[in-house]
Amino acid sequence: NAGVTQTPKFQVLKTGQSMTLQCAQDMNHNSMYWYRQDPGMGLRLIYYSASEGTTDKGEVPNGYNVSRLNKREFSLRLESAAPSQTSVYFCASSEGELFFGEGSRLTVL
Amino acid sequence: EDQVTQSPEALRLQEGESSSLNCSYTVSGLRGLFWYRQDPGKGPEFLFTLYSAGEEKEKERLKATLTKKESFLHITAPKPEDSATYLCAVQAGGSYIPTFGRGTSLIVHP
Numbered sequence: 001n002a003g004v005t006q007t008p009k010f011q012v013l014k015t016g017q018s019m020t021l022q023c024a025q026d027m028n029h030n031s032m033y034w035y036r037q038d039p040g041m042g043l044r045l046i047y048y049s050a051s052e053g054t055t056d057k058g059e060v061p062n063g064y065n066v067s068r069l070n071k072r073e074f075s076l077r078l079e080s081a082a083p084s085q086t087s088v089y090f091c092a093s094s095e096g097e098l099f100f101g102e103g104s105r106l107t108v109l
Numbered sequence: 110e111d112q113v114t115q116s117p118e119a120l121r122l123q124e125g126e127s128s129s130l131n132c133s134y135t136v137s138g139l140r141g142l143f144w145y146r147q148d149p150g151k152g153p154e155f156l157f158t159l160y161s162a163g164e165e166k167e168k169e170r171l172k173a174t175l176t177k178k179e180s181f182l183h184i185t186a187p188k189p190e191d192s193a194t195y196l197c198a199v200q201a202g203g204s205y206i207p208t209f210g211r212g213t214s215l216i217v218h219p
Binding site: 004031040041042043045048050058090092096097098099100101102103 | 153
């Protein structure tokens with residue numbers, strides 16, 4: 001079982017560039033989430049999707065957009081990357097407890 | 110606002126030295142409290158869910174307990190492979206969205 005798969009694992013961007021983080025789960029979960037994790041700040045929710053076709057803002061949505069493409073896939077887009085978006089990004093899915101991907105490490109120069 | 114506080118921030122133990130990690134919470138209507146383990150460079154991995162005060166769950170050297178205000182993760186005779194960051198999260202009220210604490214970084218020395 002792959003569980004939750006995130007791509008890419010590492011990415012370096014220049015300020016102002018755009019990119020999309022991809023996430024797919026094979027557990028048939030309805031709910032999916034995007035978190036960022038920064039030293040000393042813990043996990044902070046960016047966006048979540050309760051089911052296919054719905055998305056909602058979390059604690060820190062500014063500068064991000066999301067798409068719930070289908071039940072399996074939930075993508076996170078940075079339209080114009082800023083150095084403050086340097087972080088580790090985790091996708092998760094759940095029907096109770098959360099199952100996390102391995103993370104995407106993004107550096108914005 | 111829901112609050113989840115974990116203590117200590119960091120803990121160093123000798124192999125075999127038992128201890129406990131704390132997760133205190135102030136929420137309205139607890140629906141569930143979750144413990145996760147996170148290894149460096151990895152995503153968090155689910156350990157336990159607790160639903161009501163008095164509930165306990167065990168897995169190998171780990172035992173999680175729950176009261177109305179806090180949860181403890183007891184580590185009995187830890188080994189170096191137990192070194193990780195342990196995260197606590199709560200679901201409360203009408204929301205299924207979990208609120209995470211900042212974690213406790215545990216290092217077990219051989």
